[in-house]
Amino acid sequence: MPAPVDTPRGSLKIYLGYAAGVGKTFQMLADGHAAAQRGVDVVLAYFEPHARPDTIAQAQTLEAVPHRKIEYREKIFAEMDTEAVLGRKPRIALVDELAHTNIPGSDRTKRWEDVQLLLDAGVEVWTTMNVQHIESLNDQIWQITGIQVRETVPDGIVRQAAEIVAVDVTPDALLNRLKRGAIYKPEMVEKALSGFFKGSNLGALRELALRQAAHEVDLRQSAYDETRGFQVPRISEARPGGVVENQAKERILIHITADPSTAMLIRRGRRVADYLHADCTALFVHQTADLSQLPTEKRQAVEKHLRFARSLQIETRILGGAEIAQTVVDFARHNRVTQIFVAHSQVGFLERLRGKNFTEAIVRAAQDLQVTVVADRTRRQAF
Amino acid sequence: MILLAEISIRDFSPQSHMRAHVAGSPFAAYTDGMRVSELPRPSPERLLKQVQAEESKRWGAKLKIFLGYAPGVGKSYRMLDEARRRHERGEDVVVGAVQGQPSDEVQAILRKLESIPPIQIAESQAIDLDGILSRAPQVCVIDPLAAQNPPGSRHAHRWQDVQELLRNGISVLSSVNLLHVEEYKEKVQAITGKNTTQAIPKSFLLAADDIVIVDVPPDLCLWRQGEKLTSTGISNSQERQLSELRELALLLTAEVVDAQLESYVHAHGIEPVFGTHERFLVCMTPHSNAPAMIESGRRNKERFQGELYVLYVCEPGRSKRERVTIRKYFNAAKEAGATTEVLESNDPISSIVDFARQKRITQIFIGHSARNSWRDRLFGDPVLRLIRAAEGIDVRVFPH
Numbered sequence: 001m002p003a004p005v006d007t008p009r010g011s012l013k014i015y016l017g018y019a020a021g022v023g024k025t026f027q028m029l030a031d032g033h034a035a036a037q038r039g040v041d042v043v044l045a046y047f048e049p050h051a052r053p054d055t056i057a058q059a060q061t062l063e064a065v066p067h068r069k070i071e072y073r074e075k076i077f078a079e080m081d082t083e084a085v086l087g088r089k090p091r092i093a094l095v096d097e098l099a100h101t102n103i104p105g106s107d108r109t110k111r112w113e114d115v116q117l118l119l120d121a122g123v124e125v126w127t128t129m130n131v132q133h134i135e136s137l138n139d140q141i142w143q144i145t146g147i148q149v150r151e152t153v154p155d156g157i158v159r160q161a162a163e164i165v166a167v168d169v170t171p172d173a174l175l176n177r178l179k180r181g182a183i184y185k186p187e188m189v190e191k192a193l194s195g196f197f198k199g200s201n202l203g204a205l206r207e208l209a210l211r212q213a214a215h216e217v218d219l220r221q222s223a224y225d226e227t228r229g230f231q232v233p234r235i236s237e238a239r240p241g242g243v244v245e246n247q248a249k250e251r252i253l254i255h256i257t258a259d260p261s262t263a264m265l266i267r268r269g270r271r272v273a274d275y276l277h278a279d280c281t282a283l284f285v286h287q288t289a290d291l292s293q294l295p296t297e298k299r300q301a302v303e304k305h306l307r308f309a310r311s312l313q314i315e316t317r318i319l320g321g322a323e324i325a326q327t328v329v330d331f332a333r334h335n336r337v338t339q340i341f342v343a344h345s346q347v348g349f350l351e352r353l354r355g356k357n358f359t360e361a362i363v364r365a366a367q368d369l370q371v372t373v374v375a376d377r378t379r380r381q382a383f
Numbered sequence: 384m385i386l387l388a389e390i391s392i393r394d395f396s397p398q399s400h401m402r403a404h405v406a407g408s409p410f411a412a413y414t415d416g417m418r419v420s421e422l423p424r425p426s427p428e429r430l431l432k433q434v435q436a437e438e439s440k441r442w443g444a445k446l447k448i449f450l451g452y453a454p455g456v457g458k459s460y461r462m463l464d465e466a467r468r469r470h471e472r473g474e475d476v477v478v479g480a481v482q483g484q485p486s487d488e489v490q491a492i493l494r495k496l497e498s499i500p501p502i503q504i505a506e507s508q509a510i511d512l513d514g515i516l517s518r519a520p521q522v523c524v525i526d527p528l529a530a531q532n533p534p535g536s537r538h539a540h541r542w543q544d545v546q547e548l549l550r551n552g553i554s555v556l557s558s559v560n561l562l563h564v565e566e567y568k569e570k571v572q573a574i575t576g577k578n579t580t581q582a583i584p585k586s587f588l589l590a591a592d593d594i595v596i597v598d599v600p601p602d603l604c605l606w607r608q609g610e611k612l613t614s615t616g617i618s619n620s621q622e623r624q625l626s627e628l629r630e631l632a633l634l635l636t637a638e639v640v641d642a643q644l645e646s647y648v649h650a651h652g653i654e655p656v657f658g659t660h661e662r663f664l665v666c667m668t669p670h671s672n673a674p675a676m677i678e679s680g681r682r683n684k685e686r687f688q689g690e691l692y693v694l695y696v697c698e699p700g701r702s703k704r705e706r707v708t709i710r711k712y713f714n715a716a717k718e719a720g721a722t723t724e725v726l727e728s729n730d731p732i733s734s735i736v737d738f739a740r741q742k743r744i745t746q747i748f749i750g751h752s753a754r755n756s757w758r759d760r761l762f763g764d765p766v767l768r769l770i771r772a773a774e775g776i777d778v779r780v781f782p783h
Contacts, residue, residue: 011616013600031603038612140658143775162616166598166633170447173593200653203644207637207659210596214633214688221626224617268777275661275686339779344770360767363751363780370679372746372779373770377658 007122011162012115014098015128016216018209019202021174021183024128024167025051025096029058032094032126036062045093045118045125046080046111052182062094070103077103082114085123092124099133099151112157119160131209134158135312136271139264143377144204147196155270156313158216166213171202215275222277250278253337254314255328255362257284258294258301261343261376263308268374269341270312281335282309282316285327289320325361332369339370444549447593448528449558452632453625455607458558458597459485459526463492466524466556470496475521479510480541482526482558496524504533512537512544515553522554529563529581542583558597559583561632574627588635589642596636601625634688661689664744665721666696666735669705671750673712676781680748681719691721692742696731732765736772746777 017024025048036042044064051059065088068081079102085093095118100111108114118125132141135152142148158164175197177183184192196202254269256262266282273280284302291299306316321327332340342362363371447465451458459482470476478498485493499515501508509532515523525548530541538544545555562571565582572578588594601622606612610621617623641660665680667673677693684691693716695709713723728734739747749766770778 143658163600165600166596168596168598168636170593170595200644200647200651203640203647204659207640207644210633210637210640211660211688213598214630214637217626217630217633220617221623221630224623224626276683277686359770360764363766367751367782370779370781372777375773375775375777377775 010119010122010124012119012160013124013126013163013165014158014161015126015165015167016209016213017128017130017167018132018205019130019174019196021052021177022167022169024130026055026058027165027167028094028096028126028128029055029062032092033058033061035092041091043085043088043090043093045085046095046097048096065093070105072103072105079103079106080111080114082107082117085118086121089121090123092126093118095125095127098127098129098157099153101151110153112153115157129153129158131205131212134212136267136274137208137212139267139377140208141205144208145196145201154311155274156311159219161216162220164213164216166210168206168210171206174202219274250276250339251335251337252276252278252280252339252341253328253332253335254280254282254309254341255285255343256282256302256305256309256316257343258298258305259343260301262301262305264377265341265343265374266305266309266312266314270314272339272341272372273314278338280314281337282306282314283319283328283331284317285319285321285324285331287320287322289318291318325358325365328362329365329369332366337369339372340366341372341374344373344376443554444552445554445592446545446549446590447554447556447595448588448591449556449595449597450561450588450632450636451558451597452561452628453604454560455604456597456599457607458560460489460492461595461597462526462556462558463489463496463524466522467492467495469522476524477515477518477520477522478524479515480508480525480527480530504535507531507533509533509536510541510544512547515548516551519551520553522556523548525555525557527563528557528559529579529583531581540583542587559588561628561635564588564635567631567635570631571628574624585635589639591639594636594639596632598629598633601629658745660743661687661746662742662744663689663691663746663748664735664739664742665691665693665716665748666750667693667709667712668695668750669708670783672781672783673750674715676748676750677712677716677719677721679781680716680721683746684720689745691716691719692738692744693719693721693723694726694735694738695724696726696728696734698729698731699727732768732772735769736776739773739776744776746779747773748779748781751780751782 015024015028029044029047032042032044042062044059044062046067047059047064065081065085067078068084070077070079080095095111095115098112098115102109102111102114108117115125115127131137132145132149133151133153134155136155138149138152174183175193178189178192178197181189250273252269252273254265256266269280269282272278282305284306286294291302294302306318309316317331319327319331321330328340331337340362342359344359359371359373449458449462463478463481466476466478476496478493478496480501481489481493497520499511499518501510508530510525525541525545528542528545532538532541532544538547545557548555561567562575562577562579563582564585566585568579568582601617602612604625605621617626637660644659661683663680663683665673665676667676680691680693683689693713695713697706697709709725716723724738726734726738735747738744747769749769751766766778766780
């Protein structure tokens with residue numbers, strides 16, 4: 001359903017938490033209810049039916065768009081009825097669980113894709129997600145919790161949000177809610193306590209969520225200042241004596257290979273680039289610049305990595321060159337790159353003896369550049 | 384404070400601790416290589432927390448603070464709503480002080496709770512400390528936390544009254560604004576022009592059992608203060624100001640959570656948690672381009688709101704001249720806000736990695752070694768050995 005050309009895009013607000021049960025949905029519904037009482041046209045576009053009693057009570061104060069029922073493997077699943085929401089065209093639509101993957105047979109794979117349609121049609125969307133669903137944090141979450149999160153939201157979608165609200169609660173309060181059976185069904189509680197809700201996981205995830213929220217707030221300040229042409233330094237960035245820092249912009253180059261470690265390299269590069277306000281490019285080098293020359297398996301892996309980089313808004317390049325390390329470094333110099341990101345290559349004794357370590361080759365070739373060897377965070381399992 | 388000193392002597396005296404445990408152990412050779420003074424020390428915050436915890440844990444009393452970045456975020460409501468829920472679950476809750484003119488919502492909660500009104504002295508108020516102590520509830524609501532007591536009160540500050548309640552086994556729910564945290568007063572004033580004489584020390588926040596940030600978008604915060612509700616996101620200079628306070632408050636809460644995480648890890652003897660917070664470690668050698676590395680460390684620390692360490696591993700027998708160079712770099716490091724450390728060791732790579740693990744470092748900065756001898760190729764260039772040993776930590780190699 002294409003929107004009229006002059007419809008301004010709807011704005012997005014994300015309630016960010018660090019675990020199930022912190023109260024994201026409740027907060028969103030309460031704010032929605034307050035807005036409705038001010039006379040704003042708010043509807044509940046999607047809401048998990050198996051919620052806590054007080055959350056359900058809060059939901060009942062709002063007009064709801066009926067869910068779409070989809071049959072899959074002889075069971076009925078409820079999904080957001082995006083077309084019905086578009087037909088109703090409210091000013092604000094509340095959509096629970098942004099990271100949700102739709103049941104096969106739905107029109108779109110991910111709920112965030114449905115949300116894009118609503119935004120395009122000029123509907124303001126309020127939604128919920130946990131910090132562990134942010135794509136570029138995936139490896140860090142694995143390192144901290146030992147759990148690999150499979151439902152992720154691309155950083156670019158989070159970046160679209162005009163506003164991020166941190167929903168905070170102490171881990172103690174959260175554990176109490178869990179033990180009272182307010183978050184999961186009783187049979188799930190034990191599993192949760194030994195998994196995501198175990199030991200220091202909650203504290204660590206909470207810290208990540210708070211830092212992420214602070215970072216998102218910071219990015220929006222920069223964007224606001226830029227549109228106004230302000231050049232005020234942040235309080236935190238002002239140098240002693242009030243000297244404003246005036247350093248050249250950082251440029252990060254990510255070296256792409258067919259190796260699976262490339263995915264975490266891309267995520268880490270994206271994250272560091274965001275914090276340093278740096279440009280970010282991904283580069284694949286092979287003997288010839290023509291990908292079709294590669295063996296099928298390798299080509300598919302490289303293509304997958306290039307697509308993944310583009311999905312995180314990283315510009316991608318492919319170059320041909322006999323000496324891979326030298327080609328990467330030459331490219332970096334010509335493009336005034338300040339940091340090259342490479343994965344730690346696992347090489348044996350013989351390769352080392354022959355001086356064939358790629359990491360070493362890059363470091364040696366890049367005398368005037370910084371080389372960051374990104375650790376494989378998934379190898380160091382959490383306790 | 385006297386108690387604090389006693390604890391540090393009794394439990395953490397590095398000398399007695401080390402000598403007692405190291406002699407004759409299989410790790411003696413390695414640990415002897417480290418200077419005793421460089422062994423992990425508990426931070427003052429952790430010591431203070433330990434003291435407060437020891438005092439109140441005997442009685443199970445807990446302090447929970449609701450932090451807001453500005454008036455109007457709704458922290459009093461969140462706090463009183465928790466008091467109401469606790470009361471409904473059967474806890475013995477009283478209200479010792481409430482802030483300003485309560486809203487209708489807040490008044491509805493207050494009607495359900497028992498209250499011990501503050502004592503009015505001249506122009507100012509103080510909580511009825513003796514009244515609360517003799518009533519001895521399980522939980523007492525004291526809002527706001529940052530208040531000065533009238534002259535002649537037992538304590539100059541309300542947060543000291545709260546300490547006394549905790550020591551007597553009474554849990555406290557309280558709220559505070561970023562403006563009223565001593566260490567943030569100047570920053571908040573620089574942003575908003577607002578000043579205050581009432582403040583609590585940051586160490587008091589760090590020592591609280593629980594801290595919760597009450598976060599709302601700036602436009603909603605302004606709306607509650609009586610402004611027109613604009614839109615979501617930053618759309619005017621007032622929202623821009625609030626947004627900056629909000630970032631500071633989020634980071635302060637993250638810092639408290641991080642300190643709690645560290646205590647938890649210590650108390651349970653489990654492995655440190657990596658990766659919640661960026662921590663940079665600059666490793667210096669006399670030949671590395673230390674100024675560039677320190678400058679980059681400073682920049683990264685600021686951008687990531689992280690922490691910066693600068694480490695020099697001294698191999699025995701290094702010349703005096705090198706030490707002079709290092710001292711010069713250390714001054715630059717301190718100016719950049721880094722924590723500096725010197726370790727003495729025959730095995731720099733292991734010392735660096737051990738130090739990095741202990742401090743939960745996420746990125747190690749090291750200067751590229753210029754040598755390219757057959758020996759390096761055979762046994763491994765030190766930089767590459769470090770990269771292999773630092774599993775789970777990024778290594779950034781700097782040019783000369």
